[in-house]
Amino acid sequence: MGYKVSFEEANKIFAALQDEYEIWAPKRFVGKGRYSDTDMIKYDKINTVEEIEYMDKSDFPAKEVLSPITESLFYFTEDEYIESKATGKKLLIFMRPCDIHAQHHQEKIYLSNGGFEDMYYKRMNEKVKIVMMECTTGWDTCFCVSMGTNKSEDYSMAVRFGEGELSLDVKDGAFAPYFEGKNESGFKPEYVEKNQLTVEVPEIPNKEVLTKLKNHPMWNEYNKRCISCGACTVACSTCTCFTTTDIIYNENANVGERKRTTASCQVKGFSDMAGGMSFRNTAGDRMRFKVLHKFHDYKERFQDYHMCVGCGRCIDRCPEYISIAATVKKMANAIDEIVAEENK
Structure with a gap:
């Protein structure tokens, strides 16, 4: 079902959703870029539509919600260990189609890699509901069309950002009650059909x-x-590569926590x-x-x-x-x- 809501109406919906969900989306951090007087766009919890950066591509991907750059795995003493706690809420994540495909690739690595399941990734992944951000133009470094990742039907809701309003395609019935009485529309997301950059991946014959x-x-x-x-x-x-480190709290080497941190080949x-x-x-x-x-x-x-x-x-x-x-x-x-x- 398609709907059209103002930013004000959307913010009220967000407020209601936050009883059950953490809402994550690309967010602009002014002056935090790697060069002087530049901004950084990365995923963070948001409360209002106005916080979502939808005009520019995020510098960092949506994967950081599920597998952050650094996270605690468990805490230990000489006698026992205690598993770190995950959020008790579900996760509503705004993603572009390429990041939706990327999540599926990560699921293969973390959840079906030789029969092994990463429990820390799994407990987060099971909470995810996706809001697909319509992406019809891309940027000069994108080549999603070449990789077949410019489109996705795997979403609970899809959204188009307009001038002071959102158009949404609500596929997941769990979200229908939040839109009762709202203006209906025939919105369906559109997709980028041609990038400025193209890549032809060669086959290696033998x-x-x-x-x-x-x-x-x-x-x-x-x-x-x-x-x-x-x-x-x-x-x-x-x-998906990471390394693990034991952090010792004091002179007792048997008390501390184990963290994993993103690593790079x-x-x-x-x-x-x-x-x-x-x-x-x-x-x-x-x-x-x-x-x-x-x-x-x-x-x-x-x-x-x-x-x-x-x-x-x-x-x-x-x-x-x-x-x-x-x-x-x-x-x-x-x-x-x-x-x-x-x-x-």
């Missing part, structure tokens, strides 16, 4: 080509360009192992690992889609202006070169 691609000199370029800061993976809507030392073993020691090696994971390995494992959803945040956040789209194009050229050489 293991021999894959092996040669891993050793191709194209990756050496990133030994000079990439500074291994990890900004791309922190901003990525599908990355692009940072030197990420693959260090006990005994001094280390892998992917150059920036080019780490870039190769990330790109092949996003555009080959994940799909090869789960037999469905590539991991990247084309949100373009990694391009936006890279201080060295490295474009994942341009990198995939270079990878495609390298594959063509390898195949041509094999066919001689």
Whole structure:
């Protein structure tokens, strides 16, 4: 059922929803950007429509609601441990279509990865209801159409932001009572059909080509360009890597908490192992690992889609202006070169 409500009416609905839900959406933090006099847009709890940043793309993805950059897992003493508490409310999250697809990719990693379920992710994921934010134009770093993530039907509500009003498509019957007596409309969300940026993901025909691609000199370029800061993976809507740390409260080493913190395969030392073993020691090696994971390995494992959803945040956040789209194009050229050489 479609509805049209003013911001004032929407804020009253939000107030009623907050008895049962935490409402999360992209929010602008003025002056908090990484450069002087710039803003940062990231997910945060909101109370009113006016707090939602819908004109610009968020710097960081919706995944932070379910898997924050840092979170406590459990608290311990020498005798026992106590699991950290999750919010008691349900989660109503405003997402664009690409972030909805990204959530499904994360679910595969956290909830169906070789039969293992991450209990901390699961307890949050089970609470989620999605409000899909209509996205009809995208930005100059988006390539969601190329990745097939520009559309989604997986939402409880969809919303279009107008001048002082919201148009909504309410699919989930649990939300229908909040709109009783409101103006009905025939609203259905529209989607971006063409991005400024396009990406054609190459197919890797066999293991021999894959092996040669891993050793191709194209990756050496990133030994000079990439500074291994990890900004791309922190901003990525599908990355799931983390590390764990025990925080000791005092001189008693048996009292403290275990935290997990977002980690990055692009940072030197990420693959260090006990005994001094280390892998992917150059920036080019780490870039190769990330790109092949996003555009080959994940799909090869789960037999469905590539991991990247084309949100373009990694391009936006890279201080060295490295474009994942341009990198995939270079990878495609390298594959063509390898195949041509094999066919001689």
